[in-house]
Amino acid sequence: MSKRYFSGLNMLRVDVQSSPASAKLLCSGRIVLGVESETLRCIATARAEPCLILDLRHVDAIDGAGLGLLAELHCWAVQRNRLLTIADPSRPVRRLLALTNLLAALQISYSATADGGFEDDYAGDARQAMTA
Amino acid sequence: MEKGLLPEDRQAIEQPAISKEFVFTGDWASMVAARDGMMDFVREYCSSEQEEIDIFVALQEALANALLHGCRGDPSKKVYGWVQIDALAISITIRDPGPGFDPESLNGAAGGVNLSQHGRGICLMRSLMDNVSYRRGGSEVLLTKWRTVRR
Numbered sequence: 001m002s003k004r005y006f007s008g009l010n011m012l013r014v015d016v017q018s019s020p021a022s023a024k025l026l027c028s029g030r031i032v033l034g035v036e037s038e039t040l041r042c043i044a045t046a047r048a049e050p051c052l053i054l055d056l057r058h059v060d061a062i063d064g065a066g067l068g069l070l071a072e073l074h075c076w077a078v079q080r081n082r083l084l085t086i087a088d089p090s091r092p093v094r095r096l097l098a099l100t101n102l103l104a105a106l107q108i109s110y111s112a113t114a115d116g117g118f119e120d121d122y123a124g125d126a127r128q129a130m131t132a
Numbered sequence: 133m134e135k136g137l138l139p140e141d142r143q144a145i146e147q148p149a150i151s152k153e154f155v156f157t158g159d160w161a162s163m164v165a166a167r168d169g170m171m172d173f174v175r176e177y178c179s180s181e182q183e184e185i186d187i188f189v190a191l192q193e194a195l196a197n198a199l200l201h202g203c204r205g206d207p208s209k210k211v212y213g214w215v216q217i218d219a220l221a222i223s224i225t226i227r228d229p230g231p232g233f234d235p236e237s238l239n240g241a242a243g244g245v246n247l248s249q250h251g252r253g254i255c256l257m258r259s260l261m262d263n264v265s266y267r268r269g270g271s272e273v274l275l276t277k278w279r280t281v282r283r
Contacts, residue, residue: 032192033192033196034160034164035160060185061185061188061189062189063189063192063193063196063253063256064193064196064250064251064252064253064256065196065249067252068248068249068250068252069249071246071247071248071249072248072249074247075247092182092185096189096256099255099256099259099260100246100252100255100256101244101245101246102245102246104245105245105247
């Protein structure tokens with residue numbers, strides 16, 4: 001029987017917690033090109049709250065399209081004078097944010113319960129990406 | 133017997149290569165099925181979760197490029213994939229039916245902050261794999277991840 005490191009979630013699941021001031025989208029699974037990215041884009045851009053939080057602590061993997069979506073949503077929020085925060089990105093997500101130089105460009109927050117390590121862990125990865 | 137090799141290292145090196153071919157059409161459902169099939173084949177030989185995720189993301193980028201640029205949304209076109217695993221490396225080749233591109237034209241694109249939706253795929257593949265090379269005028273990409281010996 002083969003090993004399975006991934007959680008086995010092929011699709012993206014998004015749970016929404018909202019208040020009048022903010023909406024938190026708890027994402028789990030993968031944010032990749034196709035249905036997953038489109039689903040998150042539709043849910044995020046449909047929210048009317050001034051503050052939008054994307055909780056990525058349970059995201060197994062993200063690809064270029066998913067990273068592009070995060071950048072797109074950041075620009076979308078800035079243009080509308082709204083606040084978009086990426087909360088507690090998982091290790092795989094943080095690593096790719098660093099590799100693509102998005103770690104410093106996006107608004108990212110970490111809670112005490114986030115899985116270990118912060119952006120400094122990925123300074124080396126970012127340097128590698130810049131020379132790739 | 134060669135000096136300096138532990139018995140388990142020698143056993144690993146002498147393992148024959150295994151390979152599998154995948155053919156799929158230029159639509160999303162086929163691409164996802166092929167990607168998952170390739171990952172099912174590769175998974176057993178990954179030494180860590182990090183390595184598996186790296187290969188998954190790089191493969192996803194290669195397949196997305198094949199569909200978007202090689203097939204241009206035409207589901208009648210075919211994409212070929214080969215996975216080869218030997219003692220030294222996991223190698224994945226993706227060949228699309230498109231005209232290809234000049235990989236040299238992308239050098240120097242990395243480094244700044246890219247806030248657009250596109251343009252990260254090749255940077256990600258190069259960062260996550262140990263070697264990425266293009267052949268057939270850019271219509272075929274070879275992704276290589278060196279294998280680490282598990283003790």
